Amino acid sequence: MNGDWKPGQRIPIEHELADQYQCSRMTVNKALSALAERGMIVRRRKTGSFVASQQIDRTVMDIQDISTAAELAGHEHDHRILKRQIEKLDTSGAVLLGERPGAEVLKLQCLHLVDGKPNAIERRIIMLDAVPLARNENFASVPPAKWLLEQVPWSKARHIIRAVSADPATARLLETERGDACLTLIRQTWQNGRTVTYVEITHPGDRFQFAGDFQPTEQEMSDHSSRRNAT
Amino acid sequence: MNGDWKPGQRIPIEHELADQYQCSRMTVNKALSALAERGMIVRRRKTGSFVASQQIDRTVMDIQDISTAAELAGHEHDHRILKRQIEKLDTSGAVLLGERPGAEVLKLQCLHLVDGKPNAIERRIIMLDAVPLARNENFASVPPAKWLLEQVPWSKARHIIRAVSADPATARLLETERGDACLTLIRQTWQNGRTVTYVEITHPGDRFQFAGDFQPTEQEMSDHSSRRNAT
DNA sequence: GGCTCGCTTTTGTCTATACAAATAGATATA
DNA sequence: TATATCTATTTGTATAGACAAAAGCGAGCC
Numbered sequence: 272m273n274g275d276w277k278p279g280q281r282i283p284i285e286h287e288l289a290d291q292y293q294c295s296r297m298t299v300n301k302a303l304s305a306l307a308e309r310g311m312i313v314r315r316r317k318t319g320s321f322v323a324s325q326q327i328d329r330t331v332m333d334i335q336d337i338s339t340a341a342e343l344a345g346h347e348h349d350h351r352i353l354k355r356q357i358e359k360l361d362t363s364g365a366v367l368l369g370e371r372p373g374a375e376v377l378k379l380q381c382l383h384l385v386d387g388k389p390n391a392i393e394r395r396i397i398m399l400d401a402v403p404l405a406r407n408e409n410f411a412s413v414p415p416a417k418w419l420l421e422q423v424p425w426s427k428a429r430h431i432i433r434a435v436s437a438d439p440a441t442a443r444l445l446e447t448e449r450g451d452a453c454l455t456l457i458r459q460t461w462q463n464g465r466t467v468t469y470v471e472i473t474h475p476g477d478r479f480q481f482a483g484d485f486q487p488t489e490q491e492m493s494d495h496s497s498r499r500n501a502t
Numbered sequence: 503m504n505g506d507w508k509p510g511q512r513i514p515i516e517h518e519l520a521d522q523y524q525c526s527r528m529t530v531n532k533a534l535s536a537l538a539e540r541g542m543i544v545r546r547r548k549t550g551s552f553v554a555s556q557q558i559d560r561t562v563m564d565i566q567d568i569s570t571a572a573e574l575a576g577h578e579h580d581h582r583i584l585k586r587q588i589e590k591l592d593t594s595g596a597v598l599l600g601e602r603p604g605a606e607v608l609k610l611q612c613l614h615l616v617d618g619k620p621n622a623i624e625r626r627i628i629m630l631d632a633v634p635l636a637r638n639e640n641f642a643s644v645p646p647a648k649w650l651l652e653q654v655p656w657s658k659a660r661h662i663i664r665a666v667s668a669d670p671a672t673a674r675l676l677e678t679e680r681g682d683a684c685l686t687l688i689r690q691t692w693q694n695g696r697t698v699t700y701v702e703i704t705h706p707g708d709r710f711q712f713a714g715d716f717q718p719t720e721q722e723m724s725d726h727s728s729r730r731n732a733t
Numbered sequence: 734g735g736c737t738c739g740c741t742t743t744t745g746t747c748t749a750t751a752c753a754a755a756t757a758g759a760t761a762t763a
Numbered sequence: 764t765a766t767a768t769c770t771a772t773t774t775g776t777a778t779a780g781a782c783a784a785a786a787g788c789g790a791g792c793c
Contacts, residue, residue, distance in 0.1 A: 316755040316774045434665035434685035434707030452683035454665035476665030526778045547744045548786040
């Protein structure tokens with residue numbers, strides 16, 4: 272019963288498995304549904320369940336707010352607002368965000384320091400119609416990411432990770448060499464289909480990385496009487 | 503009922519919710535368990551369920567085998583083995599992998615081409631005691647990642663994403679400028695606590711990025727009679 | 734005070750049952 | 764032959780009930 276079915280192979284139907292493992296169909300269903308959610312198997316009504324043909328490597332990355340992450344890791348965090356300006360979205364910005372040109376936005380630029388060293392530059396656009404309170408907030412005490420998390424709920428986020436070379440301004444702020452590799456996280460956040468905020472956070476490549484773990488078979492199909500040990 | 507509970511706030515107990523929403527406790531339990539798995543709420547026996555205090559941004563990234571990803575996207579993929587050598591793990595390699603020095607490993611270096619253009623350099627270490635078949639495989643027709651996926655199951659993977667500057671050798675192979683920013687994916691894969699393979703895949707920064715979406719409230723606590731529309 | 738013991742609350746999980754939804758395949762019909 | 768309809772199969776999901784496991788709480792005891 273050590274789950275050695277081959278990719279593409281059909282799994283016995285729920286009723287048979289319930290019979291075989293002496294448990295109810297609900298229990299089998301829950302286990303198989305969990306496997307399906309993790310992409311281990313594919314299920315179709317009437318057709319049955321099949322072992323997923325290709326093992327996709329999937330990883331879950333916790334991408335936290337910089338200040339929170341630093342505090343959790345026992346480091347000191349500070350930030351400085353370098354720019355704070357209300358503008359109207361120009362055409363290129365509107366295309367980038369998928370919003371209409373002319374919408375009022377708050378553009379922020381913010382330097383993050385961890386233990387006194389520059390750790391990231393945050394370039395952010397906040398849609399003022401989605402977050403009207405931002406108009407009167409100066410972000411002096413609470414960094415923008417944290418403030419936004421507390422203020423506005425969001426229903427969808429998209430993350431992109433890129434490597435870029437530091438342009439002169441970035442290099443100067445991050446106290447690194449011009450042209451050095453930087454890791455940029457781009458995040459766009461929506462609520463009800465409308466952009467809340469768009470942000471590019473650029474870290475010096477020699478002081479930052481993203482990490483994520485993945486266990487594909489955390490909970491396994493198992494005979495409920497003889498659960499095998501964690502390996 | 504539009505889930506507007508505040509962070510830290512206690513959620514009514516399952517029985518009350520079942521009562522309130524006119525459904526069984528199992529249904530409530532399933533919904534809350536799903537929320538807990540997504541990190542939206544924290545649950546403790548006897549104490550109750552609480553709205554998670556900090557909203558962690560979590561994203562799921564599908565990190566696929568290069569050749570598979572290219573084929574799925576309709577591009578042509580090719581690869582060339584640049585180096586293939588059996589060695590014994592030296593001390594630094596052993597520390598990197600968390601394995602014992604002296605273990606026999608297969609070291610590979612492989613260039614990936616997508617639509618004829620260099621897209622990645624793969625530097626891989628395969629533990630030969632975990633994958634003895636690799637000793638006689640030349641990886642000429644099937645790229646190493648794909649071959650390994652077919653050959654060996656894995657129980658855990660760890661991913662790290664870094665930005666690095668291209669060293670001269672990398673720049674030459676990727677047909678980019680020396681010092682240009684590159685995106686490196688490091689992946690270590692285990693089975694039963696033993697390393698199967700360790701790989702560094704370096705992409706040119708101007709031709710590659712990682713992306714991931716996340717919807718925190720995909721399935722929501724809901725009155726089963728008045729389910730709200732997708733937004 | 735500090736300790737153990739048992740009670741209670743709350744979540745975790747399994748069961749048996751029921752019905753809904755999707756759909757592959759068979760059958761009937763034009 | 765092609766199309767529509769029916770039927771059987773399989774998964775999806777809800778329900779009520781039962782008991783287990785964790786953990787807070789207080790009573791009683793030293």
